[in-house]
């Protein structure tokens with residue numbers, strides 16, 4: 477018998493499934509269930525579900541108890557998969573330029589060894605053109621860039637050139653403060669430093685605000701200068717659980733899982749805002765995503781329509797650098813298991829049914845094709861974009877596992893005018909703010925469609941792979 481490479485076997489199946497007359501029915505998911513789960517998970521009592529906090533632990537227990545109630549089983553020893561991490565609490569961070577010291581600076585994503593003090597001459601680099609002032613990067617230099625560097629690969633390449641630190645300038649005080657607040661006072665790392673990180677590179681990575689931007693900009697003209705960065709931290713080891721639940725299906729001997737993921741953690745507590753609120757409830761980010769997964773699990777349990785086992789992944793540490801997903805991706809494959817495809821949900825809660833979608837990493841696999849096909853069948857627009865490390869699908873995508881991240885696309889929403897859609901968005905968008913809360917007036921038909929798109933794509937992909 478000829479051994480057909482898997483990719484061709486899949487391609488053959490696609491021809492059958494996508495032949496004329498094949499339709500992908502939109503599956504129904506209960507929007508009340510999504511609302512109830514999201515309300516529980518974003519309650520004040522969970523204190524913003526910060527990674528490693530009691531609030532997150534309680535939310536994890538809620539999710540596991542729901543899985544158990546639906547008849548989902550653990551993977552391995554139990555529903556909780558502890559992820560060993562270290563917390564470094566920043567007690568001070570100061571940048572000195574000439575005679576002046578500044579505190580509008582904080583470490584971005586870092587690994588254990590890169591939260592350290594350093595000093596050296598600065599080199600400015602324009603991220604778009606790559607142009608540098610001065611134009612050579614000496615060993616021991618500190619690279620200063622305008623705007624955020626979004627991947628560890630870039631930081632690693634600067635390190636390979638001899639840089640010992642990176643400072644990313646954010647001149648807008650609003651953006652700077654939002655990001656500083658989001659990152660919080662502590663930094664979290666995986667204890668296992670052999671596991672890759674999408675964000676943390678080999679050298680210290682810092683974000684600086686408007687005061688430092690002005691001071692550094694003024695020394696560009698004078699041909700450069702030296703800076704001194706000083707940081708003090710306190711470190712503590714701890715564990716935080718991923719929650720993993722499996723819906724068993726008789727795959728006729730097929731042992732590959734289909735996977736759905738959503739992060740359970742959020743930002744925890746911050747300072748008190750103007751309304752007296754200090755809790756980042758994270759309703760749309762990502763209690764809504766977890767709630768969609770629970771509603772999908774219940775739906776698939778009540779009416780089994782996929783032939784493969786489905787693993788539901790509720791990750792910890794996403795906001796801290798995809799830590800739970802990185803850890804699981806590394807250990808899952810070591811354990812000899814395999815995932816045929818993963819769909820990640822984590823994009824804010826659309827306040828009306830989207831008419832368009834973005835499918836991140838949708839060009840790289842038959843899973844992406846299935847997502848496009850489902851959208852087209854339903855008359856929705858779909859834009860495919862390149863993979864980037866903006867949520868938990870990324871570690872799996874990096875390993876070559878078909879993985880997509882479905883995001884509601886451009887407005888207007890379905891059945892709404894441009895103006896109505898913008899007004900809805902304005903009213904409900906509260907990305908990474910304390911006001912991102914469950915509300916009885918929030919229209920849940922947007923999340924219903926989001927969940928239905930995910931479940932329909934899962935079913936379509938199962939058929940592409942040769943399911944029932």
Ligand SMILES: [Zn+2]
Nearest residue numbers: 739761762822
């Ligand atoms: Zn999120």
